[in-house]
Amino acid sequence: xxxxxxxxxxxxxxxxxxxxxxxxxxxxxxxxxxxxxxxxxxxxxxxxxxxxxxxxxxxxxxxxxxxxxxxxxxxxxxxxxxxxxxxxxxxxxxxxxxxxxxxxxxxxxxxxxxxxxxxxxxxxxxxxxxxxxxxxxxxxxxxxxxxxxxxxxxxxxxxxxxxxxxxxxxxxxxxxxxxxxxxxxxxxxxxxxxxxxxxxxxxxx
Amino acid sequence: xxxxxxxxxxxxxxxxxxxxxxxxxxxxxxxxxxxxxxxxxxxxxxxxxxxxxxxxxxxxxxxxxxxxxxxxxxxxxxxxxxxxxxxxxxxxxxxxxxxxxxxxxxxxxxxxxxxxxxxxxxxxxxxxxxxxxxxxxxxxxxxxxxxxxxxxxxxxxxxxxxxxxxxxxxxxxxxxxxxxxxxxxxxxxxxxxxxxxxxxxxxxx
Numbered sequence: 001x002x003x004x005x006x007x008x009x010x011x012x013x014x015x016x017x018x019x020x021x022x023x024x025x026x027x028x029x030x031x032x033x034x035x036x037x038x039x040x041x042x043x044x045x046x047x048x049x050x051x052x053x054x055x056x057x058x059x060x061x062x063x064x065x066x067x068x069x070x071x072x073x074x075x076x077x078x079x080x081x082x083x084x085x086x087x088x089x090x091x092x093x094x095x096x097x098x099x100x101x102x103x104x105x106x107x108x109x110x111x112x113x114x115x116x117x118x119x120x121x122x123x124x125x126x127x128x129x130x131x132x133x134x135x136x137x138x139x140x141x142x143x144x145x146x147x148x149x150x151x152x153x154x155x156x157x158x159x160x161x162x163x164x165x166x167x168x169x170x171x172x173x174x175x176x177x178x179x180x181x182x183x184x185x186x187x188x189x190x191x192x193x194x195x196x197x198x199x200x201x202x203x204x205x
Numbered sequence: 206x207x208x209x210x211x212x213x214x215x216x217x218x219x220x221x222x223x224x225x226x227x228x229x230x231x232x233x234x235x236x237x238x239x240x241x242x243x244x245x246x247x248x249x250x251x252x253x254x255x256x257x258x259x260x261x262x263x264x265x266x267x268x269x270x271x272x273x274x275x276x277x278x279x280x281x282x283x284x285x286x287x288x289x290x291x292x293x294x295x296x297x298x299x300x301x302x303x304x305x306x307x308x309x310x311x312x313x314x315x316x317x318x319x320x321x322x323x324x325x326x327x328x329x330x331x332x333x334x335x336x337x338x339x340x341x342x343x344x345x346x347x348x349x350x351x352x353x354x355x356x357x358x359x360x361x362x363x364x365x366x367x368x369x370x371x372x373x374x375x376x377x378x379x380x381x382x383x384x385x386x387x388x389x390x391x392x393x394x395x396x397x398x399x400x401x402x403x404x405x406x407x408x409x410x
Contacts, residue, residue, distance in 0.1 A: 080346050130389065133335050134342035141285050141343040145350070184335065195400030 039189045040102045042182045047095035049179035050088040050132075056172035057085050062165035073162040080142035081169065087135035088176055091183060094128055098186075118194040122187075129187040132180035139173050244394045245307045247387045252300035254384035255293040255337075261377035262290050267370035278367040285347035286374065292340035293381055296388060299333055303391075323399040327392075334392040337385035344378050 063072040075081040098121070146158045146166060159166035268277040280286040303326070351363045351371060364371035 079349065126389075126393075130335070130338050134338055137339035137342045138346040141346050142350075144284065145347075184331075188331075191396040192400045192403065195397045196403040198397065198401040 035189060035192065036102065036106050039186065040099060040106065042185045042189070043095045043099035043102055046179050046182035046186065047092050047099060049175045049182065050092035050095065053172045053175035053179060054085050054088040054092065056168055056175065057081055057088075060165055060168040060172065062162045064161060066161065073158075073165045075169070078142055078146075080138045084135045084139040084173070084176055087132050088179060091128055091132050091179060094124070095183075095186075098125075115194075115197055118190070118197060122190045122194040125183070125187040125190040129180070129183040132176070132183045136173065136176050136180050139176065143170065143173060240394060240397065241307070241311050244391065245304060245311060247390045247394070248300045248304035248307055251384050251387035251391065252297050252304060254380045254387065255297035255300065258377045258380035258384060259290050259293040259297065261373055261380065262286055262293075265370055265373040265377065267367045269366060271366065278363075278370045280374070283347055283351075285343045289340045289344040289378070289381055292337050293384060296333055296337050296384060299329070300388075300391075303330075320399075320402055323395070323402060327395045327399040330388070330392040330395040334385070334388040337381070337388050341378065341381050341385050344381065348375065348378060 057075045061072055061074045063070060065071075075085060143166075262280045266277055266279045268275060270276075280290060348371075
């Protein structure tokens with residue numbers, strides 16, 4: 001099969017867009033540029049938002065004196081918040097590394113994509129997306145119980161005692177939601193980058 | 206641009222697999238068959254498991270007398286379990302419909318895939334996958350609190366009071382986990398079905 005450029009395409013040269021990929025998975029240059037820019041933007045956004053969420057949660061504490069007993073609420077008191085901090089820390093590191101890779105590939109204009117590489121990136125992105133979404137869902141559930149309690153199971157409301165703590169945790173969860181939506185977008189882009197390699201080449205419409 | 210079958214591919218006829226798709230996104234027939242079979246299998250599995258999870262939770266109740274007060278634990282007592290039942294009901298209906306579509310397309314051998322259709326299926330699959338994963342994560346968090354409580358926030362353990370209820374709910378959550386993993390697999394297949402349409406062939410714009 002031929003791997004050549006536009007010239008041997010059997011299309012008049014004027015209609016042939018410049019393509020980054022020599023072989024499979026070629027898309028028009030304009031689409032390619034937009035996809036890469038979107039990927040870089042989302043990776044940076046995910047990194048920043050995840051760092052912000054983890055920092056907000058990590059710094060979140062409130063001490064109150066209740067019936068002469070001093071109690072401090074920290075994020076470590078709730079497993080789901082610890083899980084959220086860990087998930088966001090991982091997402092931030094991962095997004096930073098991938099963003100760097102993305103930037104390098106844009107600057108050098110290099111062809112990074114081969115199938116094993118694309119599979120690796122795609123798998124990691126998928127896992128991170130589901131992981132961050134799960135962490136956010138779990139934290140939101142815990143936040144709901146904290147805010148409204150569960151009478152049947154005698155779980156008391158906590159947020160009216162630790163108002164400032166809960167407000168800051170709410171902000172952190174909002175950042176984490178935004179970060180995980182970015183991760184979902186990224187996993188969509190990497191799915192595109194992977195599976196277009198499977199679109200058949202010659203004889204296509 | 207050539208629209209023909211294997212013969213005008215410039216590949217020797219012996220190596221050219223029969224393809225289902227006349228136009229974009231052609232893959233070898235063996236891969237195509239395997240992908241379709243896997244999709245059908247996963248949709249059926251997701252449907253069955255989601256129904257099972259919802260039924261187990263819906264039928265789950267236990268009555269106990271605690272300090273002369275009769276109390277019944279039901280799945281409706283916990284928002285997260287209600288959410289899980291709703292999510293699994295939706296996943297079951299959705300998988301049933303999509304499974305039927307999948308079966309029809311296998312039996313008729315029809316070419317169902319065009320880009321808008323593939324985008325619609327892909328989007329729905331993605332949403333359902335993230336939705337079911339979130340529901341499972343939330344239910345698992347609630348199950349953890351039910352089993353271990355949270356001393357800091359004075360949320361008491363519940364499962365040592367309602368052992369049978371918790372065991373059945375655990376089984377339901379396990380089914381829901383399996384169902385949501387199937388949904389993830391399905392979303393992978395539909396990503397493949399969508400984005401291979403973008404893989405460029407020769408002379409594509």
